[in-house]
Amino acid sequence: MAVxxxxxxxxxxxxxxxxxxxxxxxxxxxxxxxxxxxxxALRKEHEASETKPPLLMNExxxxxxxxxxxxIDCSLYRASxxxxxxxxxxxxxxxxxxIDSNWNIECWIKGKLDLLVCSLRFLKLYxxxxxxxxxxxxxxxxxxxxVSTSSLKGPVTVAxxxxxxxxxCECCVPSxxxxxxxxxxxxxxxGVTPLWSPLMSVRPIDIVKPEPPVNLHLEMTEKGQVxxxxxxxxxxxxxxxxxxxxxxxxxQNGWQGVHVALETSLAIDSTLFDSSYLVQVRCRNHHGPxxxxxxSTPYSLNLGAEVLYFPPKILTSVGSNVSFHCIYKNKTKIxxxxxxxxxxxxxxxxxxxQYTLVNDRxxxxxxxxxxATKPRGSFFYNALYCCHQNRECHHRYAELYxxxxxxxxTCETDGYLTKMTCRWAVNPNTLLLGSSLQLRYxxxxxxxxxxxxxxxxxxVKECHLQxxxxxxxxxxxxxLVSGYTMWIEFKHLLGTLESSPTCVVPADxxxxxxxxxxxxxxxxxxxxxxxxxxxxxxxxxxxxxxxxYAVNRKEIAWELYEVSNxxxxxxxxxxxxxxxxxxVQVRCRxxxGWGYWSNWSRSAYTLVKDIRAPLQGPEFWRIIVEDPARRQxxxxxxxxxLTKNHSLCSVSRYVIKHQTSGNTTWSEYVxxxxxxSFPWTEHTHTVTVLAMNSIGVSSVNFNLxxxxxxxxxxxxxxxxxxxxxxxxxxxxxTLSPRIYGITSFxxxxxxxxxxxxxxxxxVPPNITKYYIYDHFILxxxxxxxxxxxxxxxxxxxRATDQFTKVEYENENNASLYMVLPIVIxxxxxxxxxxxxxxxxxxxxxxxxxxxxxxxxWAQGVNFQKRIxxx
Numbered sequence: 001m002a003v004x005x006x007x008x009x010x011x012x013x014x015x016x017x018x019x020x021x022x023x024x025x026x027x028x029x030x031x032x033x034x035x036x037x038x039x040x041a042l043r044k045e046h047e048a049s050e051t052k053p054p055l056l057m058n059e060x061x062x063x064x065x066x067x068x069x070x071x072i073d074c075s076l077y078r079a080s081x082x083x084x085x086x087x088x089x090x091x092x093x094x095x096x097x098x099i100d101s102n103w104n105i106e107c108w109i110k111g112k113l114d115l116l117v118c119s120l121r122f123l124k125l126y127x128x129x130x131x132x133x134x135x136x137x138x139x140x141x142x143x144x145x146x147v148s149t150s151s152l153k154g155p156v157t158v159a160x161x162x163x164x165x166x167x168x169c170e171c172c173v174p175s176x177x178x179x180x181x182x183x184x185x186x187x188x189x190x191g192v193t194p195l196w197s198p199l200m201s202v203r204p205i206d207i208v209k210p211e212p213p214v215n216l217h218l219e220m221t222e223k224g225q226v227x228x229x230x231x232x233x234x235x236x237x238x239x240x241x242x243x244x245x246x247x248x249x250x251x252q253n254g255w256q257g258v259h260v261a262l263e264t265s266l267a268i269d270s271t272l273f274d275s276s277y278l279v280q281v282r283c284r285n286h287h288g289p290x291x292x293x294x295x296s297t298p299y300s301l302n303l304g305a306e307v308l309y310f311p312p313k314i315l316t317s318v319g320s321n322v323s324f325h326c327i328y329k330n331k332t333k334i335x336x337x338x339x340x341x342x343x344x345x346x347x348x349x350x351x352x353x354q355y356t357l358v359n360d361r362x363x364x365x366x367x368x369x370x371x372a373t374k375p376r377g378s379f380f381y382n383a384l385y386c387c388h389q390n391r392e393c394h395h396r397y398a399e400l401y402x403x404x405x406x407x408x409x410t411c412e413t414d415g416y417l418t419k420m421t422c423r424w425a426v427n428p429n430t431l432l433l434g435s436s437l438q439l440r441y442x443x444x445x446x447x448x449x450x451x452x453x454x455x456x457x458x459x460v461k462e463c464h465l466q467x468x469x470x471x472x473x474x475x476x477x478x479x480l481v482s483g484y485t486m487w488i489e490f491k492h493l494l495g496t497l498e499s500s501p502t503c504v505v506p507a508d509x510x511x512x513x514x515x516x517x518x519x520x521x522x523x524x525x526x527x528x529x530x531x532x533x534x535x536x537x538x539x540x541x542x543x544x545x546x547x548x549y550a551v552n553r554k555e556i557a558w559e560l561y562e563v564s565n566x567x568x569x570x571x572x573x574x575x576x577x578x579x580x581x582x583x584v585q586v587r588c589r590x591x592x593g594w595g596y597w598s599n600w601s602r603s604a605y606t607l608v609k610d611i612r613a614p615l616q617g618p619e620f621w622r623i624i625v626e627d628p629a630r631r632q633x634x635x636x637x638x639x640x641x642l643t644k645n646h647s648l649c650s651v652s653r654y655v656i657k658h659q660t661s662g663n664t665t666w667s668e669y670v671x672x673x674x675x676x677s678f679p680w681t682e683h684t685h686t687v688t689v690l691a692m693n694s695i696g697v698s699s700v701n702f703n704l705x706x707x708x709x710x711x712x713x714x715x716x717x718x719x720x721x722x723x724x725x726x727x728x729x730x731x732x733x734t735l736s737p738r739i740y741g742i743t744s745f746x747x748x749x750x751x752x753x754x755x756x757x758x759x760x761x762x763v764p765p766n767i768t769k770y771y772i773y774d775h776f777i778l779x780x781x782x783x784x785x786x787x788x789x790x791x792x793x794x795x796x797x798r799a800t801d802q803f804t805k806v807e808y809e810n811e812n813n814a815s816l817y818m819v820l821p822i823v824i825x826x827x828x829x830x831x832x833x834x835x836x837x838x839x840x841x842x843x844x845x846x847x848x849x850x851x852x853x854x855x856x857w858a859q860g861v862n863f864q865k866r867i868x869x870x
Contacts, residue, residue: 006064006077007089008144008183011202013289015106015121018091020188020195021063021074062136062152062185065198067091074198079152086183088144088201103186103197108291109175109204111211112234116173116182116204120161130191133161135171137184144181144201152183178205178237209291210236213281216299219265220310220325224362229265230281230296241286242266245295247278262286268301277301307386309398315432315494316370318404323366325358326386328394335388337363343385343393372404372430380432404430407488407499409439412596413478413506415513417538420478420506424463424488425470432492439463439473441486448483448503455485480507511596512536512588515545518604520584524695527578527611527648532570533586533601542591547571552583552605566591579649582606613696614647618654620689620702621746621760622794624680633680635687635706638760641674642691655690655697683708684793707793715740716798721784723803729772733786733798741790747772748785752801762789778803 009018064084065074072091077084104121118135136156140147163169173182182204186197211233219229232240242261246268259266268279278298284290310325326342328335340363342350356364363386373382382400387393404427411422426437442455463473475484484504490497513536520531531547545563550556563571575582585600620639627634642651653671658664661684670676676689685706691698715736722730731747742765749772750758763770776782781801788795 005085005087006149006199007066008086008199008201009091010088010144011105011107011184011200011207013108013207013291015104017102018105018186018197018200019072019102020186020197021065022193022195062149063196063198064149067198072198074196077149079149081149083148083150085148086144086199086201091198107202108207108209109178111209111293113178113204113208113237114175116175116202116207118161118171118173118184120169120171120186122167130189131163131169132189133163133169133171134187135159135161135173135184136187137173137182140181140183142181144183147181147183147201175204178208179203205237206289207291208236208285210234210240210283210293212293212296213242213264213283214296216279216281216296218301218308219312220308220327220362221267222310222325224310224325224327224358225267226308226327227265227267228279228281228299228301231264232283238288239286240283242281242283243292245280245282246272247280247298248276272301307394307396309384309386309396311398313381313399313401313494315401315403315492315497317497318370318372318402318406320370320402321366321368322370322400323356323364324384324386324398324400325362325364326398327361328363328386328388330388330392334361336360339389341387341389341391343387345383346385346393367400370400370402373400373402375429401432401492401494403432403435403490403497405488405490405497405499409486409488409499409502409504411484411504411506411509413480413510415511415536415538415598417480417506417510418478419474419476420484420504420509422461422473422475422486422504423470425468428469435490435492437471438489438491439471439486440489441484443479444483444485446481446483447505448485452483452485452501452503454487454498454501461486475506478506481505508594509596510590510594512539512543512590512598514598514601515586515588516601518584518586518601520549520582520604520606522575522578522582522606522609522611523572524610525612527575529573529575529582529584529606530570531573531584531586531604535569536588536598539588542566543588544591545571545586545588546597547573547584547586548600549573549575549582549584551577552581556583577645578611579608579644579647581608608649610650610694611648614642614651614691614693614698615700616642616646617688617690617698617701618642618674619762620687620704621748621762622687622704622706623758624706627679630679634677635680635685636675636677637687637689637704639674639689647691647693648695650693651691652693655692657688657690659686659688660684680706704789705791705793710790710793710795713740713788713790713795714798715742715788715795716786719784719786719798719800720804721782721800721802723776723778724771726776726778727773729774729776729782729784729803730769731772731784731786732769734768735788740788740795742788742795743791744789745770746787746789746794748787748797749774749782751777751780752783753780765789 061076061078063074064077065072067073067089105118106121107116107118109116120133136158138152138156140151142151157173159171159173161169161171173184180203182202184200184202186195188195188197213230214233215231217229218226220226228244230242239262242264244259244261244266246257246259278300280295280298282293282295284292306329308327314322314324316322324342326340328340337357337360340355341352342355342363342365344350350365350367354366354368356366358364365384373380380401382402383397384400385393385397407424407426409422409424411420413420422439424439431437439461440454440458441461442458461473461475463471466472482505484506485501486504487501488499490499515533515536517534518531519533520529522528523530529549531549533545535541535543544566547561547563548558549561550558561571561573582605584604584606585602587598587600589595589597618639618641620637623636623638625634625636637656639654644650653669654674654676656668656670656676658666658668658678660682662682668676668678686703687706688701688703690701715738717734717736719731719733722732724730729749744765745763746760747763747770748758748760750756759774761770761772772784782803783799783801785797785799787797
């Protein structure tokens with residue numbers, strides 16, 4: 001009868017037997033109903049058919065079979081025919097049916113999960129001659145119960161099989177996915193005889209044969225228990241279970257036992273270390289079907305237990321305390337724990353007070369208040385050695401990594417109250433290779449707790465590395481009164497460390513905008529620096545301010561002024577210099593100390609203007625030139641420009657006041673210049689020069705009286721000029737013994753070899769020596785003149801045009817010539833006094849010498865020798 005399904009053999013995770021059908025073109029299956037083009041049945045004779053069926057070359061063809069316990073019927077089918085549903089089943093036929101054409105098959109997925117391998121074993125070796133095997137397969141994402149023959153439409157993939165082995169063939173199919181369904185069938189050509197297999201199905205995940213475990217090694221627990229550990233060779237998509245086989249050495253027969261483990265470790269008895277035991281491990285799928293892996297490479301417990309540390313590596317933070325445990329085996333015998341000592345980097349023995357005896361085999365050491373590990377080349381750890389007390393150490397060591405995670409996180413909220421920027425920095429030289437840093441945070445609804453702590457609900461904030469090895473993170477938008485608790489998480493293969501959490505409320509770390517509309521001026525008459533400004537937006541009135549000001553020049557030296565009154569928006573500062581341009585900046589912050597100082601405001605500049613009238617008029621002098629033709633003298637006044645500190649701050653013009661002996665007075669003005677000329681016609685002529693600016697005229701001024709009578713008064717007896725070097729000349733003078741009312745002296749000098757202006761300087765009346773600083777050419781001729789100035793006029797001058805170098809040196813050495821004889825005579829007297837004192841001491845000594853006959857301590861003493869010593 002006709003059926004609408006095909007049975008598919010499910011490949012199990014073990015070997016199985018599969019029949020191969022010999023095709024017969026002339027026999028039609030009774031259930032084909034005209035649809036099936038040919039049928040096949042099992043034949044007893046291998047030589048029954050020698051012709052090649054024409055349908056064998058169509059790769060879309062396959063056998064659609066039905067079977068029972070004692071019979072199997074298959075017909076040749078094509079995917080383009082009416083679709084039939086696949087029915088998963090297992091083949092079960094009587095052994096009497098065509099055993100010669102049965103194959104022993106085993107399929108598995110290799111441990112790397114990338115290859116499906118099917119191994120075909122010949123049950124009759126004569127079939128190997130002229131053998132060619134192809135494995136055809138199609139892949140579906142559906143389970144085998146949901147797949148029909150229509151899934152085999154189109155090109156079917158063919159995998160050639162390698163039959164070079166003596167008794168088997170091996171077919172390899174790339175694994176596309178562990179959870180896909182593979183539909184497979186075999187086409188075998190033995191010479192010209194075709195043999196086809198029924199359809200097979202498999203999910204690769206059900207027939208995985210893992211790779212054997214690797215990296216077998218011993219570890220120790222904190223309590224001193226020893227365990228054998230291993231690693232999975234590749235990451236498996238499901239949990240594994242393990243079998244651990246412990247065998248005795250070659251001198252003992254058989255295996256000690258097999259243990260089942262669900263983790264990658266198994267606790268073992270430490271007494272096994274004393275013998276040469278071997279350990280092997282294998283694995284398979286814990287819950288589903290699959291193959292056992294091969295046994296791992298044998299691991300010797302005797303070789304692996306020379307020294308064990310727990311933990312073998314520690315990652316910790318600065319300031320923490322850590323402990324290490326150790327089992328030490330000296331050749332074949334475990335060293336008792338009381339004979340174990342600990343060394344750090346094989347350079348520093350750790351004090352015995354830090355040891356703890358866990359038991360008779362396990363020693364423990366504790367290190368306190370650890371400091372950060374300093375990198376040494378490519379090593380970022382300290383090596384901790386467990387040694388015998390005779391200083392015998394094994395080359396294995398425990399590794400101690402100490403990282404400084406005391407990272408300071410600072411945050412500031414911008415002046416517009418829209419975002420908060422947090423910054424933190426680390427030293428890149430202290431970071432472990434393969435480590436990573438990230439900022440984690442969590443936000444509370446309002447304010448911070450008294451004791452901030454980390455939270456499992458934290459989030460990672462993206463931070464960007466800056467040029468100075470710091471990181472910057474931006475929170476936007478922000479909640480001004482929420483508490484942001486944040487910390488730095490240090491991740492490494494050895495573990496994770498965290499910095500101390502800190503909590504920040506954005507409203508408490510505001511950096512305000514700088515003040516605006518800053519203005520600065522020097523007040524008139526008072527002469528103070530007046531600064532005013534406007535408070536920034538988004539702030540309250542509870543602010544404090546700082547003002548920095550300086551004279552505006554190339555190199556600015558700022559001075560800082562604190563504004564004490566918080567409610568004010570201006571300040572007055574006393575400055576030293578009034579006639580210079582000042583540059584001023586202002587900044588602000590919250591009055592209660594929270595938050596940050598704002599940036600400095602834009603600079604404001606003062607204008608240089610007159611503050612008050614000049615403090616004094618200029619110093620001046622005169623040059624008198626005889627005019628014989630007119631029988632008069634012409635006077636030219638010379639004065640030096642006022643400094644800004646005296647003019648406060650400028651001079652618009654100078655006022656020259658004249659007064660003659662006939663009480664005639666007049667004034668004249670000089671706007672641009674420092675000279676003024678007039679004729680001297682009266683016996684006495686008094687001149688005063690005043691300075692004037694926009695405020696007024698100077699109140700303190702210098703007067704000079706020109707008197708023909710006083711010009712003949714000669715009070716300067718001598719004048720000498722002594723050159724010191726090319727920039728200094730000393731002028732020394734002597735006066736007449738009579739006392740006159742001299743108010744000052746005026747010194748004139750000029751180079752007689754060059755046409756240059758005369759120079760002058762006014763000096764006090766109570767000195768007789770003055771240092772003139774100028775540029776002098778000592779081989780040229782200079783004229784120096786000294787004028788005594790009286791209240792009633794200028795006296796007669798004394799002049800010299802020669803340098804008197806020798807006389808000045810003699811004058812300097814005169815005191816030396818007087819002192820030297822005194823020093824010599826005093827030294828002689830002192831020497832004589834010492835000699836006299838010595839003689840008197842000798843005389844006194846002999847007078848006080850005791851009689852040796854009457855004094856026991858003096859017997860045997862050579863007093864003459866003692867005197868010679870004296």
